[in-house]
Amino acid sequence: MAPIQNARVLFNSVPEKFPMPGGTTVYDTTQTIDLKTVPLDGGFLIKTLILSVDQYFRNRMRKPEKKSFVPPFELGASISGYGVGRVLRSENSAVEVGKYVYGPEMLHQEYAVMKELGPATVLEKHPDLPWTVYVGAAGMPGQTAFTGWKEYSDAKPGEVAFVTTGAGPVGSMVIQLAKQAGLKVIASAGSEEKVKFMQSLGADVVFNYKTMDTREVLAKEGPIDIFWDNVGGDILDAAIEHAAIKARFLECGSSSGYNNGHTPIKNMSMVSQKTLHIHGILVFQLLPKYYKEFYGTIPAKLASEEIKYNEEVTNGLDKVEDVILAVQKGTNRAKAVVVVAEE
Ligand SMILES: NC(=O)c1ccc[n+]([C@@H]2O[C@H](COP(=O)([O-])OP(=O)(O)OC[C@H]3O[C@@H](n4cnc5c(N)ncnc54)[C@H](OP(=O)(O)O)[C@@H]3O)[C@@H](O)[C@H]2O)c1
Structure with a gap:
């Protein structure tokens, strides 16, 4: 199989005020990936499906020497955040091909090799909920x-x-x-x-x-x-x-x-x-104490509409930068979610 495009959203410069598309971040289509042969080195290959855009991204868009509760984005590298991806290949026995991985450090690119799960988890979806909810009300x-x-x-x-x-x-x-x-x-x-x-x-x-x-x-x-x-x-x-x-x-x-x-x-x-x-x-800090209770109750309540949610879904990795700006300006209409690929 010939290499295919692996588009990415790169952190390009530290913003003074609002993060501007094409300035603070750039959408890059120059990288390619061979899905069959890319080395996994004991890790696994993810196809990115869903990405969350959150206000704390602004905190990560800072100079590396400035300390905070989340690490800064690396200049010239893909930004990352909460997201869901499907496993295409795996050399990690805990991460089977076809399963879905949810985590806080999913790269804003179409495909990514993850060396280890780290803070991510292999997640089972409630049959009546879309994956988008798993970065919002169920995330x-x-x-x-x-x-x-x-x-x-x-x-x-x-x-x-x-x-x-x-x-x-x-x-x-x-x-x-x-x-x-x-x-x-x-x-x-x-x-x-x-x-x-x-x-x-x-x-x-x-x-x-x-x-x-x-x-x-x-x-x-x-x-x-x-x-x-x-x-x-x-x-x-x-x-x-x-x-x-x-x-x-x-x-x-x-x-x-x-x-x-x-x-x-x-x-x-x-x-x-x-x-x-x-x-x-x-x-x-609080999640470990309530993890089981959260996943044991909230997805079912969302599916039955006992708890309601709203989301604003945007299609395409190339729209991430606009969504980031909207969330910082407060013009997003509901939970901002970007669908990168359907499956
Ligand atoms: N401590 C934690 O662990 C933690 C975790 C997640 C989120 N948070 C924080 O929780 C808050 C809500 O997060 P969310 O994900 O639910 O937000 P969100 O609704 O998805 O998006 C951000 C919203 O912030 C509002 N906002 C209020 N004042 C604003 C201002 N001056 N400029 C821009 N936006 C403004 C806007 O809504 P309006 O139109 O209503 O103003 C905007 O739509 C945020 O402050 C976030 O940083 C904290």
């Missing part, structure tokens, strides 16, 4: 919501929760977990379409934070006992102002500052005055 974002909520919410029926970015894969799962726990849920998002989706999930009070004043909503509907923070910045300040005594703050993300710099929090003195409990969340 890392859903796990973030599930594990963070279980570990830190200390939720009691009748309490009030405020969820930001409530139409995304993390926030939408949190809204539903909070409703199932008997809470009143206030949820915000950045478009009317997203507001409607949050309403369909059962949130009691939904609003567009771009057209309504978050402080006014919280003054009327709060005080809040649980704040699920995906955005940080001024909305975090507003939540502190409208928090009840001993409220729990589940600090998951701070998207308001990823591209333009983080704004300082002004209300820190209220943290002690209100005896707030602030919990930082990192999904990969």
Whole structure:
């Protein structure tokens, strides 16, 4: 078999602000691969099917000397992230040909040789779910919501929760977990379409934070006992102002500052005055404790629609760069997923 194209998305330069297609990253079609003969060296050959585009990519687009909780992308090499691939050839007895591998370091290229599974797993799919869901509600974002909520919410029926970015894969799962726990849920998002989706999930009070004043909503509907923070910045300040005594703050993300710099929090003195409990969340720290429970319950609930999800699927590896920009700008309409190949 003659070598075929192996297109890739390469990290090309560290962005100042937003990551620009053709600048921060480049789509490269110069590499070829011979699927029959490419050496595996004890590893396995993957055909990439599904790739997730997430906000933490922005953190990885940094200079290598800057430390963070995830490694930086390597300049000139393919970027990577959560994804699903099918095994084409294997020299690893734990990874059979025809099986599907899900992991956090799937290369953004059409084909890839993986030396070892590492943090990836061989995954069985629920028969009624598409693979796309396994990078969203049934993958890392859903796990973030599930594990963070279980570990830190200390939720009691009748309490009030405020969820930001409530139409995304993390926030939408949190809204539903909070409703199932008997809470009143206030949820915000950045478009009317997203507001409607949050309403369909059962949130009691939904609003567009771009057209309504978050402080006014919280003054009327709060005080809040649980704040699920995906955005940080001024909305975090507003939540502190409208928090009840001993409220729990589940600090998951701070998207308001990823591209333009983080704004300082002004209300820190209220943290002690209100005896707030602030919990930082990192999904990969919490997942081992909840792994079995998550995969044992959530895919079936998604398949039966007991838990709902939404996704925005884009076709083609060549579109990854545009999707990255959309997720950083917040113009993605739901969980951003790129289908690289059907099977
Ligand atoms: N700690 C962890 O382990 C962990 C794991 C996964 C995700 N996270 C974090 O959880 C948050 C939600 O993730 P997700 O995957 O559910 O997000 P997502 O909805 O798929 O995409 C990002 C969304 O962020 C929102 N956003 C809010 N303020 C923004 C701003 N200033 N600029 C751009 N976008 C803004 C936008 O929605 P609106 O239109 O509603 O503004 C945008 O659609 C993110 O902060 C992410 O970094 C943390």
